[in-house]
Amino acid sequence: xxxxxxxxxxxxxxxxxxxxxxxxxxxxxxxxxxxxxxxxxxxxxxxxxxxxxxxxxxxxxxxxxxxxxxxxxxxxxxxxxxxxxxxxxxxxxxxxxxxxxxxxxxxxxxxxxxxxxxxxxxxxxxxxxxxxxxxxxxxxxxxxxxxxxxxxxxxxxxxxxxxxxxxxxxxxxxxxxxxxxxxxxxxxxxxxxxxxxxxxxxxxxxxxxxxxxxxxxxxxxxxxxxxxxxxxxxxxxxxxxxxxxxxxxxxxxxxxxxxxxxxxxxxxxxxxxxxxxxxxxxxxxxxxxxxxxxxxxxxxxxxxxxxxxx
Amino acid sequence: xxxxxxxxxxxxxxxxxxxxxxxxxxxxxxxxxxxxxxxxxxxxxxxxxxxxxxxxxxxxxxxxxxxxxxxxxxxxxxxxxxxxxxxxxxxxxxxxxxxxxxxxxxxxxxxxxxxxxxxxxxxxxxxxxxxxxxxxxxxxxxxxxxxxxxxxxxxxxxxxxxxxxxxxxxxxxxxxxxxxxxxxxxxxxxxxxxxxxxxxxxxxxxxxxxxxxxxxxxxxxxxxxxxxxxxxxxxxxxxxxxxxxxxxxxxxxxxxxxxxxxxxxxxxxxxxxxxxxxxxxxxxxxxxxxxxxxxxxxxxxxxxxxxxxxxxxxxxxxxxxxxxxxxxxxxxxxxxxxxxxxxxxxxxxxxxxxxxxxxxxxxxxxxxxxxxxxxxxxxxxxxxxxxxxxxxxxxxxxxxxxxxxxxxxxxxxxxxxxxxxxxxxxxxxxxxxx
Amino acid sequence: xxxxxxxxxxxxxxxxxxxxxxxxxxxxxxxxxxxxxxxxxxxxxxxxxxxxxxxxxxxxxxxxxxxxxxxxxxxxxxxxxxxxxxxxxxxxxxxxxxxxxxxxxxxxxxxxxxxxxxxxxxxxxxxxxxxxxxxxxxxxxxxxxxxxxxxxxxxxxxxxxxxxxxxxxxxxxxxxxxxxxxxxxxx
Numbered sequence: 001x002x003x004x005x006x007x008x009x010x011x012x013x014x015x016x017x018x019x020x021x022x023x024x025x026x027x028x029x030x031x032x033x034x035x036x037x038x039x040x041x042x043x044x045x046x047x048x049x050x051x052x053x054x055x056x057x058x059x060x061x062x063x064x065x066x067x068x069x070x071x072x073x074x075x076x077x078x079x080x081x082x083x084x085x086x087x088x089x090x091x092x093x094x095x096x097x098x099x100x101x102x103x104x105x106x107x108x109x110x111x112x113x114x115x116x117x118x119x120x121x122x123x124x125x126x127x128x129x130x131x132x133x134x135x136x137x138x139x140x141x142x143x144x145x146x147x148x149x150x151x152x153x154x155x156x157x158x159x160x161x162x163x164x165x166x167x168x169x170x171x172x173x174x175x176x177x178x179x180x181x182x183x184x185x186x187x188x189x190x191x192x193x194x195x196x197x198x199x200x201x202x203x204x205x206x207x208x209x210x211x212x213x214x215x216x217x218x219x220x221x222x223x224x225x226x227x228x229x230x231x232x233x234x235x236x237x238x239x240x241x242x243x244x245x246x247x248x249x250x251x252x253x254x255x256x257x258x259x260x261x262x263x264x265x266x267x268x269x270x271x272x273x274x275x276x277x278x279x280x281x282x283x284x285x286x287x288x289x290x291x292x293x294x295x296x297x298x299x300x301x302x303x304x305x306x307x308x309x310x
Numbered sequence: 311x312x313x314x315x316x317x318x319x320x321x322x323x324x325x326x327x328x329x330x331x332x333x334x335x336x337x338x339x340x341x342x343x344x345x346x347x348x349x350x351x352x353x354x355x356x357x358x359x360x361x362x363x364x365x366x367x368x369x370x371x372x373x374x375x376x377x378x379x380x381x382x383x384x385x386x387x388x389x390x391x392x393x394x395x396x397x398x399x400x401x402x403x404x405x406x407x408x409x410x411x412x413x414x415x416x417x418x419x420x421x422x423x424x425x426x427x428x429x430x431x432x433x434x435x436x437x438x439x440x441x442x443x444x445x446x447x448x449x450x451x452x453x454x455x456x457x458x459x460x461x462x463x464x465x466x467x468x469x470x471x472x473x474x475x476x477x478x479x480x481x482x483x484x485x486x487x488x489x490x491x492x493x494x495x496x497x498x499x500x501x502x503x504x505x506x507x508x509x510x511x512x513x514x515x516x517x518x519x520x521x522x523x524x525x526x527x528x529x530x531x532x533x534x535x536x537x538x539x540x541x542x543x544x545x546x547x548x549x550x551x552x553x554x555x556x557x558x559x560x561x562x563x564x565x566x567x568x569x570x571x572x573x574x575x576x577x578x579x580x581x582x583x584x585x586x587x588x589x590x591x592x593x594x595x596x597x598x599x600x601x602x603x604x605x606x607x608x609x610x611x612x613x614x615x616x617x618x619x620x621x622x623x624x625x626x627x628x629x630x631x632x633x634x635x636x637x638x639x640x641x642x643x644x645x646x647x648x649x650x651x652x653x654x655x656x657x658x659x660x661x662x663x664x665x666x667x668x669x670x671x672x673x674x675x676x677x678x679x680x681x682x683x684x685x686x687x688x689x690x691x692x693x694x695x696x697x698x699x700x701x702x703x704x705x706x707x708x709x710x711x712x713x714x715x716x717x718x719x720x721x722x723x724x725x726x727x728x729x730x731x732x733x734x735x736x737x738x739x740x741x742x743x744x
Numbered sequence: 745x746x747x748x749x750x751x752x753x754x755x756x757x758x759x760x761x762x763x764x765x766x767x768x769x770x771x772x773x774x775x776x777x778x779x780x781x782x783x784x785x786x787x788x789x790x791x792x793x794x795x796x797x798x799x800x801x802x803x804x805x806x807x808x809x810x811x812x813x814x815x816x817x818x819x820x821x822x823x824x825x826x827x828x829x830x831x832x833x834x835x836x837x838x839x840x841x842x843x844x845x846x847x848x849x850x851x852x853x854x855x856x857x858x859x860x861x862x863x864x865x866x867x868x869x870x871x872x873x874x875x876x877x878x879x880x881x882x883x884x885x886x887x888x889x890x891x892x893x894x895x896x897x898x899x900x901x902x903x904x905x906x907x908x909x910x911x912x913x914x915x916x917x918x919x920x921x922x923x924x925x926x927x928x929x930x931x
Contacts, residue, residue, distance in 0.1 A: 032595075044350075048324070055325075055361070060386040062358055071772055101870055102795045109803035115810045116779065123772055123813075128511045132533045132721055138814055145807070162796070162870065199592075206518050207590050207725045209356040217358045217385035277633050278592025280722050286927030501924050503905050507817070639926040718924055 025049035072124015078117035079227030093254025103164035125215035133211025148190035150296035168246030195231035198273035322410035328360035333523030335367025357383030555693035579694035641727030655696025758784035
């Protein structure tokens with residue numbers, strides 16, 4: 001059983017999450033840099049996210065006429081907050097900030113807050129293109145959420161518990177990814193979808209001039225764009241206790257294994273992102289409901305039978 | 311000093327730049343894009359994301375009023391430069407970087423518009439809406455509202471054909487009216503037989519990866535395009551040849567142009583179109599690669615030096631099953647219909663959807679790669695977009711063919727369809743047939 | 745007692761959010777005020793020790809309200825950010841119904857003979873809930889589930905103006921469905 005984390009962990013968590021997000025963004029920038037031969041060096045690319053963050057901090061905030069400023073700001077603030085709250089149930093080795101009985105459902109509930117958040121951010125500035133971005137995220141949510149929920153449920157089903165630490169404990173010896181590959185694949189697809197990033201970056205697409213982010217500058221923009229990196233890191237990190245055995249591994253301590261595995265998942269997502277164009281939801285939705293949902297249900301059936309015969 | 315002084319310098323090292331291309335300024339756009347890539351400066355998707363505003367091309371005597379609103383939409387600290395000649399690009403970006411580093415703004419391009427839209431009519435009024443009502447607005451810009459409105463139309467009784475009526479309406483009736491100087495949305499039947507909210511929105515001229523100078527007035531329900539009308543393109547600079555069809559036009563005018571030159575231009579033009587389509591499709595990496603190859607082609611790189619890179623790109627794009635999955639069955643234009651409309655060139659040869667047109671471009675890129683050393687003289691007038699008819703340039707035909715394909719498409723699909731034809735407004739605004 | 749404080753804060757927010765639904769003149773704000781109210785209710789359920797139910801309320805209500813906001817804005821015409829709009833309709837009738845329902849429920853609370861607690865709370869209320877639902881109440885839940893599902897299917901069937909024959913041809917053999925916007929699988 002995991003030990004209860006000390007109180008200061010709650011303060012460390014947001015900082016650690018931000019650092020991880022900056023590292024992931026830096027890795028992404030370095031990978032992106034080699035497309036431009038003769039472009040910036042590795043060091044310049046790696047520091048680009050930090051510089052961009054500082055630039056945004058110093059930048060003027062924009063407003064638009066007849067904007068619903070309050071709702072827009074609530075939406076913007078909700079993105080990083082949801083990410084941190086979701087990350088609270090991720091165990092680092094044996095320790096997690098919170099380990100509620102229904103940790104998996106909690107995680108899901110917090111990431112669903114991003115639905116409301118992105119729509120609000122798109123609604124706030126009173127601009128057509130940013131509202132289209134907000135709409136797009138809702139469509140995306142409807143497409144990814146059902147298979148995603150099933151993937152989460154399957155992990156819970158395999159462990160016969162919704163408590164994250166017990167899910168980790170149930171993977172002693174055999175990681176869930178080995179006998180629930182479909183659920184893991186579905187989870188990996190929905191991780192970028194939830195953080196509206198990469199192939200699922202349609203809500204902030206360039207074709208709508210930045211979508212939900214189209215009208216934001218300064219701190220507002222930083223919250224939204226930084227928040228999605230936080231969400232991505234949080235979801236990637238959560239795949240480790242769900243499917244990759246949490247902190248289990250030889251030699252190294254648990255937290256190091258968690259960190260390594262999270263980094264590996266993140267790196268894989270960032271690398272694969274470059275191989276795919278942005279997925280439009282009118283196509284992906286049908287794929288999600290006609291292919292991914294049945295696939296996840298079959299996986300659930302298989303896991304249920306295994307659990308019953310255990 | 312301290313942080314306050316260091317910060318601008320540090321963050322100005324690679325400022326995101328919003329590039330606005332004025333009609334007829336393809337050459338300048340290409341120069342600026344090449345320079346931006348060379349420096350590793352990101353390109354901003356809109357004014358909110360930008361630190362620097364670069365205007366490529368000449369404004370002529372009449373400055374487009376929407377530009378002032380775009381400039382106002384860029385958050386401070388910001389800087390502005392204009393690139394009137396392609397050769398100016400490096401120097402202009404140097405200036406931009408210096409301005410940003412010192413925290414100075416540079417001159418605003420022109421006095422900001424005063425924002426009382428009612429007084430402007432006709433051509434000028436249209437220009438105003440074009441820019442100001444694009445995605446970019448600013449508080450003081452006056453009436454620049456885009457979500458559920460049709461801009462400044464409340465002052466124009468002639469434009470009340472969308473269900474709006476001026477004046478405040480009974481709330482319970484949910485009918486349109488004017489609130490805070492901004493008109494309300496009207497209602498119209500949608501694609502699926504529902505009667506829904508509908509808003510009018512001008513697209514362009516400042517949108518990323520959008521044909522320079524094109525302005526479409528669309529009616530949107532949600533993100534579904536219900537109708538599209540085209541604004542007449544703004545006048546370009548007289549006496550300028552459209553960049554992409556230049557070799558053929560010059561040959562037609564009697565100059566000696568080799569086939570190799572023409573094929574190089576065709577190849578670069580298609581690479582430009584492919585880069586734009588991929589960017590709209592949200593695949594930044596090959597899009598950047600296409601543009602990099604385009605620039606190297608235009609700088610005269612040797613064929614055998616470029617061929618492997620080009621072939622790698624074309625095979626990768628043509629072989630992407632995801633891209634195919636995302637672009638098939640969008641904007642179908644069968645060859646029969648295309649022929650009736652007078653379409654020539656790749657769009658006719660494609661005989662199909664967005665993906666088919668992309669594949670024709672890719673095939674033509676590979677083909678023209680082999681013809682770039684041909685020293686015979688150009689015969690025939692088939693430019694990159696089709697037959698260069700002096701009276702009806704191919705882009706005019708393409709626009710007429712593609713606009714009916716847009717209603718009923720979702721916003722992203724509509725943008726893909728448009729990008730898969732990639733009309734070149736320079737052919738319309740310039741003096742292509744002069 | 746921190747629990748008491750949390751309870752009263754949540755209760756006040758829930759009621760306040762509920763009131764604001766009718767005070768706001770913007771549809772988006774009204775929707776999200778309702779969401780705030782429902783989230784607080786979810787929090788109170790968690791406070792009662794029913795973690796699962798509480799978190800599920802948060803989860804489901806967020807999704808529902810997000811979708812509802814879109815539908816309201818889409819159908820009801822009012823771009824809420826622009827035009828102030830009353831959220832109240834049929835004020836008198838609504839007031840009468842509300843008062844009646846409130847009195848009925850309040851009198852129910854006050855007058856009902858609440859049984860004294862028998863036994864102790866389960867260690868894991870989530871598990872107890874699941875066992876109760878899937879054990880003695882299995883038949884109820886299954887019937888309920890089927891009824892809900894049938895309602896959804898029937899409603900969609902009644903609402904759609906394009907059936908499978910429109911989409912897949914008279915013999916239902918078309919390789920790709922004929923849709924205004926083609927989907928990703930083609931069925």
